[in-house]
Amino acid sequence: MYIEMREINKTFDGFHASENVSFGVEKGHLAALLGPSGSGKTTILRMIAGLDVPDSGDILVEGKRMNDIPGSKRGIGFVFQNYALFRYMTVADNIAFGLEIQKRKKTEIKERVEELLELISMKDLGKRYPHQLSGGQRQRVAFARALAPDPHLLLLDEPFAAIDAKVRRELRSWLKEMIGRVGVTSIFVTHDQEEAMEVADTIIVTNQGRVEQIGTPEEICHHPATSFVQDFIDLPRYEALMMK
Numbered sequence: 644m645y646i647e648m649r650e651i652n653k654t655f656d657g658f659h660a661s662e663n664v665s666f667g668v669e670k671g672h673l674a675a676l677l678g679p680s681g682s683g684k685t686t687i688l689r690m691i692a693g694l695d696v697p698d699s700g701d702i703l704v705e706g707k708r709m710n711d712i713p714g715s716k717r718g719i720g721f722v723f724q725n726y727a728l729f730r731y732m733t734v735a736d737n738i739a740f741g742l743e744i745q746k747r748k749k750t751e752i753k754e755r756v757e758e759l760l761e762l763i764s765m766k767d768l769g770k771r772y773p774h775q776l777s778g779g780q781r782q783r784v785a786f787a788r789a790l791a792p793d794p795h796l797l798l799l800d801e802p803f804a805a806i807d808a809k810v811r812r813e814l815r816s817w818l819k820e821m822i823g824r825v826g827v828t829s830i831f832v833t834h835d836q837e838e839a840m841e842v843a844d845t846i847i848v849t850n851q852g853r854v855e856q857i858g859t860p861e862e863i864c865h866h867p868a869t870s871f872v873q874d875f876i877d878l879p880r881y882e883a884l885m886m887k
């Protein structure tokens with residue numbers, strides 16, 4: 644496993660937001676944290692990112708304990724729904740942001756930005772500002788910005804939530820392809836089972852702070868481990884999706 648959560652507990656004023664959460668994600672895989680609102684998905688992501696600290700349990704990356712390592716030193720990239728682009732910066736400057744912080748050489752930054760603009764098929768749009776882009780383009784820039792410093796792990800919190808249905812579908816398959824191409828281990832949060840089924844290699848189903856089941860989309864749909872998963876997953880919807 645590339646990243647492992649072992650027996651993680653987290654409470655907020657006595658409320659269990661994570662209860663004995665354990666799961667692992669293999670290197671290069673794309674995992675989805677899927678569950679209803681309030682089931683603890685974002686809390687898990689925030690602990691991996693170092694934005695919240697677990698009360699107990701271990702966060703391991705390649706076997707090394709990460710709990711006490713500051714978030715900024717964990718080599719993690721983020722694409723958060725509400726983590727908007729910097730409005731007064733061009734697309735190219737947004738992508739360069741993480742590299743500037745790392746004080747990389749100007750020529751190196753320029754090359755990396757061009758490479759990423761190419762990767763997200765926005766080669767000629769580097770000089771535009773965020774308000775001159777579509778929602779889908781903005782999320783592609785957010786993705787490039789997160790990838791710029793070569794993170795070991797990419798975390799995405801409801802990355803498609805603010806985007807309309809048609810573009811969301813396109814962006815999903817685009818994201819899956821990109822992540823496969825770059826090979827970065829990724830975890831994304833969603834409450835939309837179709838999104839999880841379509842994109843993820845592994846799905847971690849959460850409910851009331853606990854992990855209900857971990858498995859491939861196929862396993863989750865055809866062999867639900869608990870009555871919660873059985874009720875939560877809409878099997879006909881999954882089957883229709885697989886027929887497409």
Ligand SMILES: Nc1ncnc2c1ncn2[C@@H]1O[C@H](COP(=O)(O)OP(=O)(O)OP(=O)(O)O)[C@@H](O)[C@H]1O
Nearest residue numbers: 655659660678679680681682683684685686687834
């Ligand atoms: N900083 C906090 N202080 C108090 N309670 C919190 C805090 N952060 C999260 N919680 C609570 O922990 C529970 C899990 O929240 P979390 O955001 O992880 O759920 P989620 O599954 O991501 O939900 P959503 O899909 O609505 O974003 C919720 O009941 C929430 O109110």
